[in-house]
Amino acid sequence: MPNLTSLTSRYGLSVPLVLPPMLGASGGKLAGAVSRAGGLGFVAWSPGPAAALSSELALARQIAGPSASLGVGVQLWQLDARGQEGLDVFSTIAAATDVRSLWLFAGDWKRWVEKLRGLERQAGLGEAAAKDIWLQVGSVAEAKEALESKLIDVLVVQGSEAGGHGLIASTPLNSLLSQIISLNRSSSSPIPIVAAGGLMNGFDLAHVLSLGAAGGAMGTRFLMTTQSKFPLAKKSMVANAREGREGHNATERSVAWDRLAGAQWPQEYDGRALVNRSPSLYAALTHKNDDFDELKRDYAQAVAEEDYSFVSVYAGVGAGLIRKEENAEYVVREVQQQLESSLAASSYSDRR
Numbered sequence: 001m002p003n004l005t006s007l008t009s010r011y012g013l014s015v016p017l018v019l020p021p022m023l024g025a026s027g028g029k030l031a032g033a034v035s036r037a038g039g040l041g042f043v044a045w046s047p048g049p050a051a052a053l054s055s056e057l058a059l060a061r062q063i064a065g066p067s068a069s070l071g072v073g074v075q076l077w078q079l080d081a082r083g084q085e086g087l088d089v090f091s092t093i094a095a096a097t098d099v100r101s102l103w104l105f106a107g108d109w110k111r112w113v114e115k116l117r118g119l120e121r122q123a124g125l126g127e128a129a130a131k132d133i134w135l136q137v138g139s140v141a142e143a144k145e146a147l148e149s150k151l152i153d154v155l156v157v158q159g160s161e162a163g164g165h166g167l168i169a170s171t172p173l174n175s176l177l178s179q180i181i182s183l184n185r186s187s188s189s190p191i192p193i194v195a196a197g198g199l200m201n202g203f204d205l206a207h208v209l210s211l212g213a214a215g216g217a218m219g220t221r222f223l224m225t226t227q228s229k230f231p232l233a234k235k236s237m238v239a240n241a242r243e244g245r246e247g248h249n250a251t252e253r254s255v256a257w258d259r260l261a262g263a264q265w266p267q268e269y270d271g272r273a274l275v276n277r278s279p280s281l282y283a284a285l286t287h288k289n290d291d292f293d294e295l296k297r298d299y300a301q302a303v304a305e306e307d308y309s310f311v312s313v314y315a316g317v318g319a320g321l322i323r324k325e326e327n328a329e330y331v332v333r334e335v336q337q338q339l340e341s342s343l344a345a346s347s348y349s350d351r352r
């Protein structure tokens with residue numbers, strides 16, 4: 001399906017399916033496998049030295065083959081938090097000629113895009129080698145700012161169903177996507193829109209394409225693959241996720257896990273994870289205005305013991321739908337087949 005959408009034609013994909021850069025899951029092995037099978041894989045920078053990222057990118061390229069598109073993703077607030085190490089990582093990314101796209105999330109993206117362009121010039125890279133900027137947003141206001149800036153090449157719209165961190169103010173994908181697609185269409189230079197949040201198969205992908213998206217990102221689905229770095233114990237929890245506490249789904253959104261772990265996420269973000277004890281314990285303390293020191297110590301202990309009745313297991317609303325590990329290349333091919341069978345029944349395009 002190379003000419004199905006603006007995304008497949010721009011990146012030479014067989015299917016408009018994206019592996020997002022997931023911290024703790026999307027390494028070179030997974031990103032390479034997704035790109036090799038005809039999707040687009042992003043390697044996540046795992047906060048640490050530039051050399052470690054370079055070897056993940058080399059592994060991704062080795063697996064993907066010489067011509068497949070690959071990307072890399074960073075959490076911007078983490079780059080800021082790492083000081084010089086963050087700058088070194090960013091310079092390495094800027095100078096990498098093998099990576100076509102850079103996915104940005106959670107931070108002062110305009111400042112970092114400006115820095116990127118400066119570093120690319122310093123590295124002697126011409127405009128043709130400039131990286132495509134992908135930006136993940138979670139609200140209409142964020143999307144509007146991004147579209148008006150003309151600095152972004154691909155916009156990822158993340159609905160509140162998404163696993164991992166997202167904007168607290170985000171809403172379910174359907175309405176968010178429709179509003180942002182209509183904004184994009186009325187812009188003087190529309191860009192490809194990629195949908196994220198709760199997409200688990202090719203039929204879900206067909207749905208977002210029918211709304212006018214150029215592609216879809218699947219996080220939770222790829223968490224559960226053999227190539228994903230997500231620990232086996234967490235994969236098993238996600239596979240067995242069922243409806244949780246009374247009246248709750250298998251997952252919920254909360255700031256509790258970050259507060260208890262001492263993670264310095266910007267305050268506009270929370271995270272969706274499997275339902276466990278942390279959110280209610282945290283809420284009870286907040287209510288009483290108590291201090292958290294003891295609970296934080298308990299949490300640190302639970303991290304050491306890998307006690308997931310307390311510690312976060314980030315996953316989206318699709319948790320529990322995939323019951324066992326799968327090969328990532330198989331997932332890409334299955335999604336492609338499902339999409340093709342949906343398309344055989346009607347005709348979708350983001351170029352209507």
Ligand SMILES: Cc1cc2nc3c(=O)[nH]c(=O)nc-3n(C[C@H](O)[C@H](O)[C@H](O)COP(=O)(O)O)c2cc1C
Binds near residue numbers: 223317
């Ligand atoms: C375990 C996990 C880690 C994630 N890490 C990142 C990250 O480092 N950077 C990022 O931009 N998004 C991250 N995300 C969010 C994804 O980009 C994407 O929005 C989300 O997975 C889509 O929803 P889904 O999981 O329901 O498919 C993460 C998601 C999960 C589940």
